[in-house]
Every structure is written in C-alpha cells, then in structure tokens.
Amino acid sequence: MADSRAVSRYVKSLLDLALEQKVLENVHNDMIFFSKTYNESKDFALMLRSPVIPHDKKREILSKIFKGKVNNLTMSFFDIITRKNREPLLGAIAKEFHNAYNEHKGIGKATITSAVPLDAKLRAEFENLVKAYSEKKQVELEERVDPEMIGGFVLKVGDRQIDASIKNKIKTLKMKFSQNPYIKEY
Numbered sequence: 001m002a003d004s005r006a007v008s009r010y011v012k013s014l015l016d017l018a019l020e021q022k023v024l025e026n027v028h029n030d031m032i033f034f035s036k037t038y039n040e041s042k043d044f045a046l047m048l049r050s051p052v053i054p055h056d057k058k059r060e061i062l063s064k065i066f067k068g069k070v071n072n073l074t075m076s077f078f079d080i081i082t083r084k085n086r087e088p089l090l091g092a093i094a095k096e097f098h099n100a101y102n103e104h105k106g107i108g109k110a111t112i113t114s115a116v117p118l119d120a121k122l123r124a125e126f127e128n129l130v131k132a133y134s135e136k137k138q139v140e141l142e143e144r145v146d147p148e149m150i151g152g153f154v155l156k157v158g159d160r161q162i163d164a165s166i167k168n169k170i171k172t173l174k175m176k177f178s179q180n181p182y183i184k185e186y
Helices: 004-021 024-040 043-050 053-068 072-083 087-105 120-134 166-178
Strands: 107-114 137-145 153-157 161-163
Touching: 004 024, 004 072, 024 043, 024 053, 024 072, 024 087, 043 053, 043 087, 053 072, 053 087, 072 087, 072 161, 087 107, 107 120, 120 137, 120 153
Parallel strands: 107 137
Antiparallel strands: 107 153, 153 161
8 A cells, every 4th residue: 555655656756757857758658668678577577676686786787777778867767766765666656657647648548358369440440439438539459369258359448348258148148047947946
C-alpha cells in the first residue's frame, strides 16, 4: 500500500516535470524502453530489487545502460530514485507512467484475447468498436493469443468484459446440460 502511494507520487511528479519541460513524449518513450528492458531481463529486474547490491552500484549500472539513450530528465529521475534507495519501485513507476500518460492524452486501453492473432482488418474493427464503446479518440489495443479458446474473443475495456469465446459457450452449455429439470434434487 505504501509502495503504491509512493509509485503514484513519483509518477505524478515525473509527469508534471515532463509537461513543464515539454519533453513528455521523450520521457514516455524512455519509460517504455525501461519497461521493456525490465521485463525482458530477469537479471536486471532482480538487480534492482536486490537488497544486497549497494545503491551506488545500482545507480552506476543504470547510468551505463541508459545514459545517452534516454532524456536528461529521465536520467536525473533514475538518479534521484536510486539516491533515495527506491530503485525497486522503478519497474512499477515505468508501468504506471505509461498509464498516466494514456490518461493525460485521453487514450483508452483495451485487451483483446483471441485463439489466433488478429489481422489488420479485424484489429481496425476492434479499435473502432472500443472507440465507440469508451468514447475515446485513440485506443491502445493489447492483443493476447490463447489457443485454448478454440475460437471467438474476449474483449476487456476498463472494468467491462465481453466474452464471445467458444470456450465460454461450451462451459455455459455444460452447465445447462448438467441441470435436468425432470430429476428432483433434494
């Protein structure tokens, strides 16, 4: 709970600074780059969360990886976070910054799960559906593939979900067939 409050405060501060310095797009791209690095390198993530590795060493590693590749504001932010010994929060900060950026820009987020990857035409149809449903001008559509669905899709927009998967329909049919109206249950 305390960590989530700290993360939201850091995100708000970074967003405000980026807006003030007119480098929001650059900082957003930097946070996406950081998130990608954090998620793809288990060793990097473990290093940031490790209580054994000194904070100075972590700051040095962050500098070697990101210096010259990210905006000066982002690099300064990394430096401040490590000086305050809060580098284990950097992964969550980067993820939440993306969400705050989308909120600031009015970009809606949706997740589509299907049995097969979407083609361009179908992707565009889902984007238009989400735009109409969420009343947002832009949509960020996250695609997931789940072969166990057999067919159909599950669309999540905010806290709402549309489940039009064959897997769900089979499950519903099983429930209906398991109930026999001619047998009295006690």
